[in-house]
Amino acid sequence: MAKVQFDGVRKVYDNGQVAVHGASFEIADGELMVLVGPSGCGKSTLLRMVAGLEEISAGTLRIGERVVNDVAPKDRDIAMVFQNYALYPHMTVADNLAFGLKLRGHDKAEVQRRVQGAAEALGLTSMLDKLPRAMSGGQRQRVALGRALVREPSVFLLDEPLSNLDAKLRHSVRTEIAQLHRKLGTTMIYVTHDQVEAMTLGQRIVVLNEGQIQQIDAPMALYERPANLFVAGFLGSPAMNVLRGGLQRGAAGLALLLPEGEEVPLDGAAIDPAWLGGELVVGVRPEHLQPGQGAASFKARIEGIEPVGNEIFVNLRFGTQALVMRVPPQILPAVGDDISVEVLPAALHFFDAARGERIEAQRQAA
Numbered sequence: 001m002a003k004v005q006f007d008g009v010r011k012v013y014d015n016g017q018v019a020v021h022g023a024s025f026e027i028a029d030g031e032l033m034v035l036v037g038p039s040g041c042g043k044s045t046l047l048r049m050v051a052g053l054e055e056i057s058a059g060t061l062r063i064g065e066r067v068v069n070d071v072a073p074k075d076r077d078i079a080m081v082f083q084n085y086a087l088y089p090h091m092t093v094a095d096n097l098a099f100g101l102k103l104r105g106h107d108k109a110e111v112q113r114r115v116q117g118a119a120e121a122l123g124l125t126s127m128l129d130k131l132p133r134a135m136s137g138g139q140r141q142r143v144a145l146g147r148a149l150v151r152e153p154s155v156f157l158l159d160e161p162l163s164n165l166d167a168k169l170r171h172s173v174r175t176e177i178a179q180l181h182r183k184l185g186t187t188m189i190y191v192t193h194d195q196v197e198a199m200t201l202g203q204r205i206v207v208l209n210e211g212q213i214q215q216i217d218a219p220m221a222l223y224e225r226p227a228n229l230f231v232a233g234f235l236g237s238p239a240m241n242v243l244r245g246g247l248q249r250g251a252a253g254l255a256l257l258l259p260e261g262e263e264v265p266l267d268g269a270a271i272d273p274a275w276l277g278g279e280l281v282v283g284v285r286p287e288h289l290q291p292g293q294g295a296a297s298f299k300a301r302i303e304g305i306e307p308v309g310n311e312i313f314v315n316l317r318f319g320t321q322a323l324v325m326r327v328p329p330q331i332l333p334a335v336g337d338d339i340s341v342e343v344l345p346a347a348l349h350f351f352d353a354a355r356g357e358r359i360e361a362q363r364q365a366a
Contacts, residue, residue, distance in 0.1 A: 002077070002154035002187055003029045004050060008059035011045050011211075019045040021211045022059065032181045032188040034202030036195060037234070042211040043191045047157050050189060051080050063155060079148035080157040083164060085140045087132040087147075093119075094128040097146050118146040121180060138169040142176065149180075156188040162197065170194075174201060195235050199223070207231050225349075229356040232283050232349060238313060238324040240283045244353060247275050252295065256282050260319040265296040268345035271359070281356070283349035286313070286326035292342030299338050316341065 004027040011020040020042040027033040035043035048054040049061060052073035061068055068076050087096050097115045106114075119125045122142045132140050141161060148156060158177070162170045178201055181188055192198055198205050199219045207214040207222065207230075215227040226232035232240045245258040253267025264282065271280075300323060304315035307329070314332065316323040316339070325341060333339050350359040 002064035003027060003031075003062075004155060004187060004189065005062040006046070006059065007062070009046070009049065009056055009061055010058040011042070011049065011054060012057040019211050020049075023213055024059075025206060025213065025216055027187060027189060030185045030187055032178075032190065032201060032203050034190045034192060034198045034205045035208060036192055036198035036202075036205055037208035037214075038193060040210075041208040043193075043206075043208050044159055045211075046208075047080075047159055047189060047191045050076075050155070051078055051157055052076055077154040078157055079151040079153040079155075080159065081144050081148050081161045083160045085132070085144045085164075087140060087143055089132055092129050092131060093124055093135075093143050093146075096132070096143055097128075097150050100147060101150055114150040114152065118149040121149060121183065122146050122176065136169070137165050138173050141165065141169075141173050145177070145180070149184075154187065156186055158188065158190045160192055161190075162192075163194075170197070177201065195237065199235065207234065209234075225358070226283075227358050229281060229283070229351050232351070236285060238286050238326065240285055240349070241289065241323045243282045243284070243321060245280065245282075247271065247278055247280050249273075249276060256280065258319060258321065260321075262298070262319040262321075264298060264318075265343060266345060266348065267296055269348045269350075270346070271348075271350050275350075275359070279353035280359075281351040281353050283351065284343060285347065286324045288344040288347035289316075289323065289325040290327060290342050290344070291325075291330075291332070291339060293340045294342045296345050297340050297342040300341050301338055302333055302335050305332060305335060314339075 006023045006025055009020060009023045012018050023046060035046055037043050045054055049056050056069050063076060094115055097118055098111050101111045101114060119128055122145060124142055124146060127135065127139065162173055165173060174197060190201055202219055204216060204218055205222055206216050209230050215222060215231045222231060223235055243256055243258065243264055245256040248255055248257050252265060254269060255266055256264040300316040300318040302314060303317050306313040312327050312329060314325040314327060316325060351357060352359060
């Protein structure tokens with residue numbers, strides 16, 4: 001096992017495109033760190049630089065205490081699992097697991113020990129004589145994980161390993177990866193564009209956009225205290241509702257005046273009155289909008305109702321603003337009718353309208 005440290009790591013391609021802008025962070029020994037963001041954000045580039053498959057343009061990358069900028073991939077003591085299983089179709093599971101070890105010259109007893117250990121860890125013992133074509137997608141992905149596992153590396157690198165699986169299999173294999181990490185305690189770096197995978201797997205998450213790190217924190221810390229509008233909108237499904245307007249004080253207390261003239265009551269929200277008259281962005285998670293007629297409520301029109309089993313997504317129209325409300329199963333007004341919606345003031349998020357950055361605690365009321 002080993003920690004991985006990025007110190008000002010930068011990647012610039014020959015055409016001048018900057019894929020990673022000076023990344024600096026550390027992945028602790030034994031940590032499962034997830035790199036997440038939209039396509040083209042630089043997450044896979046970071047992973048490939050750890051693997052040695054991409055040259056580092058500037059900065060320093062360490063695995064353990066060793067600088068590996070110029071170390072060949074085979075000498076980095078890492079193992080990588082790709083989106084594509086890349087199994088040898090003519091080889092059994094056992095032979096696929098053993099192939100890399102045999103190439104590296106391990107003796108038969110050691111190969112057998114490692115193959116058996118990986119098979120037991122991943123529930124593949126009864127499948128060792130099968131060919132890949134006789135296995136499901138989830139089973140084949142477990143073989144790909146096992147092929148990395150037998151290496152007994154210091155660091156596991158997983159590049160969107162579940163993207164080829166259906167939803168049910170993704171959940172199953174995701175659970176297996178989490179259990180495997182808890183059992184092995186090995187450093188893992190996991191790349192995904194799926195925020196659900198990121199939230200459920202990562203001990204910490206690095207959120208990237210356009211090659212820049214937006215925020216690094218534990219999953220729920222990111223969800224409950226996003227550093228900027230990008231993080232706020234990227235993590236969470238449905239996404240956070242965002243309202244832009246001016247902070248004012250009316251007869252009923254603080255309110256956000258939208259450009260169309262509607263008011264969103266904010267009385268009781270932890271926002272410093274020094275922002276009165278200023279332009280703000282207010283974020284509210286769908287679960288923090290609820291039917292109600294309290295002081296912090298407003299009327300919105302129902303445009304759609306989506307029952308999804310244990311909860312309902314209610315699509316609303318408030319002036320020109322589309323909102324989503326998440327509620328438990330209940331009887332609701334019909335589509336096209338108005339509903340009184342109550343804001344939970346303590347759960348609101350405030351962002352600077354110009355920069356998109358979170359208004360920090362020192363700017364908020366104590």
